[in-house]
Amino acid sequence: MSDSDTTSPAPENSPGQQTHFGFKQVDKSQKASLVANVFDSVAAKYDVMNDLMSLGVHRLWKRYTIDCSGVRAGHKVLDIAGGTGDLTAKFSRMVGPTGSVTLADINLSMLKVGRDKLRDKGLVSNIDYVQADAESLPFPDNTFDVVTMAFGLRNVTEKQNALDSIYRVLKPGGRLLVLEFSKPASEHLSKLYDIYSFHILPRMGQVVANDEESYRYLAESIRMHPDQETLKGMFEQAGFEQCDYSNLTGGIVALHRGYKF
Template identity: 65%
Template sequence: MEQKKTTHFGFQEVPLEEKAHKVAEVFHSVASRYDLMNDLMSLGIHRLWKRFVIELSGIRPGMRVLDLAGGTGDLVKVFADRVGNKGQVVLADINSSMLEKGRERLTNLGKVGNISYVQANAESLPFPANYFDRITIAFGLRNVTQKETALHSMYQILKPGGQLLVLEFSKPAPWLAPAYDAYSFWALPRIGKWVTGDADSYRYLVESIRRHPDQETLCAMMQSAGFDHCDFHNLSQGIVALHRGYKY
């Protein structure tokens, strides 16, 4: 009898085909308070991390930009201004609740015309080859079941000369790790329960961070997917890292 393939869901091992559904349940649960929780969990610093992505992206008028796992649209609202009327920004998310929150928020901000919304799985992106000038994914790659497949899919739809930027939690400096672990495993689930009534989802999010590849491993994965000149920048002592890769 063939043994079922498994993958990690936080610290649990689950059948490969079940992970996407379990991750979806997490984000359906937290979507309504997602922005508030980001501010509380990071003490607002997530805004500075995303600003760093924006400045290093080099996005210019007329470009096509894809923001994967775009959630409530923090990056998209800035990208839409930068690409202008002749450019295009696509907010893509696998989760319908997050996608709807992003659409509602951006529409309320008057961001219409050059933004489109697509519910999509990063492992099989429904876009033409060599289509986007930039692809960004912020705090989403760790939730993808088969990261290597997703990175290859991103490479295929990026134009030659284009750039992928991955902002994700990573491995902090050793001196910071004990305090970071205490905050993550003790405080965050309690904040999640207080704000959203859902401690388990935030416990999963903490565990998913610990299971995510470290800086050097993710860099090697991007290179294996075809990206050139891969590098990374540690932010907040490595709590978060911004990885970049190019397609030539």
């Protein structure tokens, strides 16, 4: 697959039993296990690679997400695909002893890394850990004040199902924030980003994590993810209102927001 390929994402609700895994077409029933293999492979080096891949800028993206979350003392927060717990750590301090944070991830390896990291920070009392599929969250209706999902939605097989599931578990008045790679706003930036993604990133993965293929998948999965306006429409289809997004770093990343009323 060359750097100049401009494969377009298939419509999220297209019929059939095939979906994309990076640029490959696979059976929908296989995708979750294929994604799990990727994150089993990268879990131990996930934080190191995040810092290297983004030159530390992912911390600023996450800080902006936290600043936009409206989380306060006493809130119940769900951090889906929370991985190694960067958002959960901040939210744990913000909600305090009267609130709670649930770190959920479909991948057990990532969940274990996150749990160990947060416990090493002394964050224990108000954090729960749940292995969960975003498409069918195992929580009652109207449970959480805020739901966040950082760099996880693009790996979900049926993204609309995940948004529907999140809407169900949010309380009326609650908000969803999805931080995800998106479509660069300028053609020049897009070309530079392609060079970085398909030439530099996989080699970095090979050197640091001894895993070129997983990081090639991550680059491909970003290209197959819905663009900003498409994802905004999917929020609205799930029932969210006042939906908007903010482009970060020229649209390489976007923060999407929606409210349940």
